[in-house]
Amino acid sequence: MIPLIGLIIGVILGIFLKIDIPNSLTAYIPVAILAALDSVFGGVRASLEKKFDSDIFISGFFSNIILAIGLTYLGDALNVPIYLAAVVVFGSRLFNNFAIIRRILLQKGRIKLKGKEE
Amino acid sequence: MKKIKSQLSLAFICLILGFMITYQYRLSYSKKNIIDTRQISDLVKQNELLKKQKDELEAKVKEYQSKVDEIEKAVTMGNEATEKLKIELDNLRILSGLNDVEGSGIIITLSPAQSLQSNYQNQIYATDLLDIVNELNASGAEAISINEERYTSRTQIREAGAYIKINDTKFSPQDKFIIKAIGDSNILEGAFKMPGNILEQNSDRISYKIEKSNDIKIVKFSKKIEYKYARPGR
Numbered sequence: 001m002i003p004l005i006g007l008i009i010g011v012i013l014g015i016f017l018k019i020d021i022p023n024s025l026t027a028y029i030p031v032a033i034l035a036a037l038d039s040v041f042g043g044v045r046a047s048l049e050k051k052f053d054s055d056i057f058i059s060g061f062f063s064n065i066i067l068a069i070g071l072t073y074l075g076d077a078l079n080v081p082i083y084l085a086a087v088v089v090f091g092s093r094l095f096n097n098f099a100i101i102r103r104i105l106l107q108k109g110r111i112k113l114k115g116k117e118e
Numbered sequence: 119m120k121k122i123k124s125q126l127s128l129a130f131i132c133l134i135l136g137f138m139i140t141y142q143y144r145l146s147y148s149k150k151n152i153i154d155t156r157q158i159s160d161l162v163k164q165n166e167l168l169k170k171q172k173d174e175l176e177a178k179v180k181e182y183q184s185k186v187d188e189i190e191k192a193v194t195m196g197n198e199a200t201e202k203l204k205i206e207l208d209n210l211r212i213l214s215g216l217n218d219v220e221g222s223g224i225i226i227t228l229s230p231a232q233s234l235q236s237n238y239q240n241q242i243y244a245t246d247l248l249d250i251v252n253e254l255n256a257s258g259a260e261a262i263s264i265n266e267e268r269y270t271s272r273t274q275i276r277e278a279g280a281y282i283k284i285n286d287t288k289f290s291p292q293d294k295f296i297i298k299a300i301g302d303s304n305i306l307e308g309a310f311k312m313p314g315n316i317l318e319q320n321s322d323r324i325s326y327k328i329e330k331s332n333d334i335k336i337v338k339f340s341k342k343i344e345y346k347y348a349r350p351g352r
Contacts, residue, residue: 002122006129010136014144021141027159029142036135043128054124061131076159 027076028069031083034090035064041097048104064090179340212261215270215339219261223300223334224307226250226317227327230292240323241291244277247284249316250297251275257309259299261336265289266296268339285341303330 021029039061046052068086075082194204211217228250230240251269254262262269267285274283281288289295299306310317310328317326 002125003128003132007132007136010133010138011140013133014137014140017137019141026145027156029138029145033135033138033142036131036138040128040131040135043131047124047128052124054127057124058127058131 028072031068031072031086032065034087034094035068036061038090038093038097039064041094041101045097045101045104048101176340215261215268216343218335218338219300220333220335221260221300222303222330222332223259223298224303225329225331225334226297226299226310227329228295228297228324229326231321231323231325239292242282242295242324243291244275244282246316246320246324247275247282247295247297253309253316254297254299254301254306257301257305259301259306261300263298263336264295266337268337270339272343273339285339298334298336300334300336303332 039057042060043052043057046057068083068090071086072083190204190207194200208217212219228242228246230242232240247264251262251264264275264284265287267273267287270285273285276283277291278288280290282291283289307328307330309315310326317324
């Protein structure tokens, strides 16, 4: 519940706060978003598996973002689209994590159903 | 306790995520950013590079100009005939816009008026600028510049595509135009105070501000002048 409130506050901040990120940095936001999404999905999965550790989660979140942005910057400097690597890896991990979350939820649902039948 | 802490950390990160996503969403749906963000960063880089180059070249021009001045001074020292020639040369330079000049005059600031209909954007036309320059010349302006572009005998003011070109420099017609003129500031100002003057005629399209000043600096014409066809005649 608390994370959801956080998300809503973030969205509201994004709508109403007039922060100007310099134009030269706007190219990095999409990659950062992907990294963040990946971390969040990873966190949800870990908490469903009851292995959630907030230190690992937070450090993973920030290091993912920093690495993704660093790769993008390096790619820009070398004129090689390395950001594609970040996009592909984070994308595939997103789908993986989502699949695992789905499985866990389904299993939980089945166990509950069985409990009701008995 | 531990659970609350972990929930709070998740909430914090969701906050950042939500902020980034909405920011990016807003960015990509605002009108300004139809161009790809990657293109923008490239263009920004290019722009910075070109600005740097321009600054360097301008510094060089200044350096050479001071050298030329020194040489002229050295040559004309102590000789009456050449000193007179030097004065003549300086006057001709002012006439042709090859010297920075300063003195009293007026500054006219033009900007497109905010239209009552929200979608329609007013703009300034090249003919407006031409009319004003003409009026200034008629009132005895000795030097004129528009947005730091010196008005010379070979200055063109025309619309080129979406821009207004002055001395081959492009300006957006939706932006402010600052016209500086050196001359008798009362006469110059009077030209735009008469009933039915050009600024008043167009005041529904253009909002303007006229300032008198005793200390106006007008930069020189900075492009190269070449004559291919005109030769001095008898």
